[in-house]
Amino acid sequence: MEYKILKEAILRVLQVYETEISMESKFDLDLGADSIDMMQMMQYIEKETEKKFRAVDLDKIVTVADAVRVMQEQME
């Protein structure tokens, strides 16, 4: 479920093709995300999951897999 929501956030904010997204994708190098994009994606994820992600250090999220892991931790 986390991956599905995250993928939707990526598609909405970064406007990349779905085929470009994989667990190994790096947000900055592969998907072209900047630090504000990361915040916008997290805001979308907060809305969808009704969970708070404000305490997460976004600088430590490098890959899609990192983001999924962070989401799983917050959802527990």
Place this chain on the structure above:
Amino acid sequence: MSYIDIIKDKARADKKTIVLPETTDKRTLIAAAHVIEENIANIIMVGKEEKILDGAGWLEIDLGKVKVIDPEKTERLDDYIELLYETRKEKGMTPEKAREVLLSDYLTFGVVMVKAGDADGMVAGCCHATADVLRPSLQILRTAPGTKLVSGFFIIDVPNCQYGENGTFLFSDCGLNQDPTAEELAAIADSSAKSFHNLVGANPVIALLSHSTKGSAKHPLVDKVIEATRIAHEQYPELVLDGELQTDAAIVPKVAKTKAPDSDIAGKANVLVFPNLDCGNIAYKLVERLANADAYGPMLQGIARPVNDLSRGCSWEDIVGVVALTAVQAQHIES
């Protein structure tokens, strides 16, 4: 009061408008909020309003008083296109190309805003290379009247130091010109004198540094500094300047009496001009680390209007400081 607090006070006394084009970086957003909160300058951010406000919302900062200009939506776009085209048409710029550049390159957009007088200065570089900041600045704003080259300097504030201006120095060139010629060194000295006067508020006393004092060593490297001193005296006779001097002879009165007894400048220098970028860059980092000094820069001098480059590793606090310094530089451009 620290040096940067004095600069912030100066900036507040005659508020200028600074454009920040790197609005995809959170440090820029946080810095903008602090600049506004501290009443240091008016801020224009170039970018998408929705994105900037989303970022501000996530960061829980107030950017309500920041002016956001979206290149695609601004009514000034046609004026900026015309300005960029007119400035660069000899270099192959067309109105179509100008539009394309302005809509895709926010650094150039910011520089054109400064050229148009819609902003007094620009601060960028936290997510761009120095060359990306410098290129449009030099192409569009060009060098200041009477200035031969752009150079980079640091204001160094050494705690509990009796030398220089109560521990405050200007070091140049520490960031741009790798191996300046004698003539370029003289030009760097001239720009540095103006920068020191504008940013420190004291009279500049300039030393052209070397590993030799008044002929104590013979080497082509020494000859370059001797020649630079001669050119500076000839071309900028108003400067209070001497060379070639070793650092101790330049700043320590007791050593100056021994090594350069006939120099009026030796022992009193507050502006240190290094013979090349190796020396300047190494020196500022040594003083910063070993003397626990505050180093503000690299600031750029010699551009017609103030544009300053940030380190990509900078903090938002660094950006606030450089905005304040840029605002004070802008005050002196107008005067």
